Amino acid sequence: MTEANRPLIAGNWKMNGLKAQAAEFDAMLNGAAEVSGKADLLVCPPATLIAAFAEKARGKTVAVGAQDCHPKASGAHTGDIAAEMLADAGASAIIVGHSERRADHGEGDALVRQKAEAAWRAGLVAIVCIGETQAQRDAGRTLDIVRGQLDGSLADGSTAANLVVAYEPVWAIGTGLTPTAKDVEQIHGFIREFLTSRFRDEGAKMRILYGGSVKPSNAAELMAVKNVNGALVGGASLKAADFLAIAQGCPN
Ligand SMILES: O=C(CO)COP(=O)(O)O
Numbered sequence: 001m002t003e004a005n006r007p008l009i010a011g012n013w014k015m016n017g018l019k020a021q022a023a024e025f026d027a028m029l030n031g032a033a034e035v036s037g038k039a040d041l042l043v044c045p046p047a048t049l050i051a052a053f054a055e056k057a058r059g060k061t062v063a064v065g066a067q068d069c070h071p072k073a074s075g076a077h078t079g080d081i082a083a084e085m086l087a088d089a090g091a092s093a094i095i096v097g098h099s100e101r102r103a104d105h106g107e108g109d110a111l112v113r114q115k116a117e118a119a120w121r122a123g124l125v126a127i128v129c130i131g132e133t134q135a136q137r138d139a140g141r142t143l144d145i146v147r148g149q150l151d152g153s154l155a156d157g158s159t160a161a162n163l164v165v166a167y168e169p170v171w172a173i174g175t176g177l178t179p180t181a182k183d184v185e186q187i188h189g190f191i192r193e194f195l196t197s198r199f200r201d202e203g204a205k206m207r208i209l210y211g212g213s214v215k216p217s218n219a220a221e222l223m224a225v226k227n228v229n230g231a232l233v234g235g236a237s238l239k240a241a242d243f244l245a246i247a248q249g250c251p252n
Pocket residue numbers: 012098168172173174175176211212213214232233234235236
């Protein structure tokens with residue numbers, strides 16, 4: 001996975017997926033060659049499926065990722081999973097700071113930053129999620145919230161090779177609602193300015209994904225927006241046909 005000039009379509013399966021659903025992943029592997037001219041593909045299944053999916057994906061053009069990690073490499077942390085373990089299972093990237101983890105587990109920016117650094121320590125790419133809630137948007141605070149999350153969640157040492165930023169407005173996740181293309185352009189432009197001013201040339205090359213109700217029917221419009229370098233897809237990434245159609249919607 002590399003830079004902004006090549007889109008990344010990442011699927012976040014969230015807490016969905018049993019061994020019996022592996023056929024959907026097989027279908028993604030089979031269809032991947034057809035979209036390889038358009039985008040890189042990454043699927044982040046639940047941790048229980050990472051090793052099996054990574055084994056299936058060996059030598060194919062779909063990468064496998066994780067949805068979270070613990071900041072530490074090992075130790076007395078019952079139920080947690082270290083980035084090193086995810087790397088060992090075959091993951092090449094880890095989503096950190098998803099709004100569902102921020103909400104369900106009270107994760108804040110400082111912890112998200114430590115998790116991104118843990119991903120790097122294990123040699124993996126960190127996909128750092130940010131985005132405002134409906135109430136924050138209604139209060140006109142979107143850009144302030146985004147700036148604060150970027151400031152707090154991104155670690156020094158971020159490069160275009162080790163970091164992907166995912167802008168996911170919380171109110172757009174799983175709701176069927178999306179911001180207008182104009183809003184997405186404004187916010188992604190703001191994120192790009194932040195990244196370039198903090199990380200210079202690297203910031204100019206980092207991928208910024210849009211996430212929140214991306215579907216085959218809206219992918220082409222969203223993916224054509226300036227500074228949108230791919231998508232982080234939830235619900236629609238569970239179906240191979242939809243996931244591949246979203247990748248197909250990326251501009252040539
Ligand atoms: O949260 C998301 C991806 O991380 C987006 O989810 P949906 O695509 O289901 O709205």
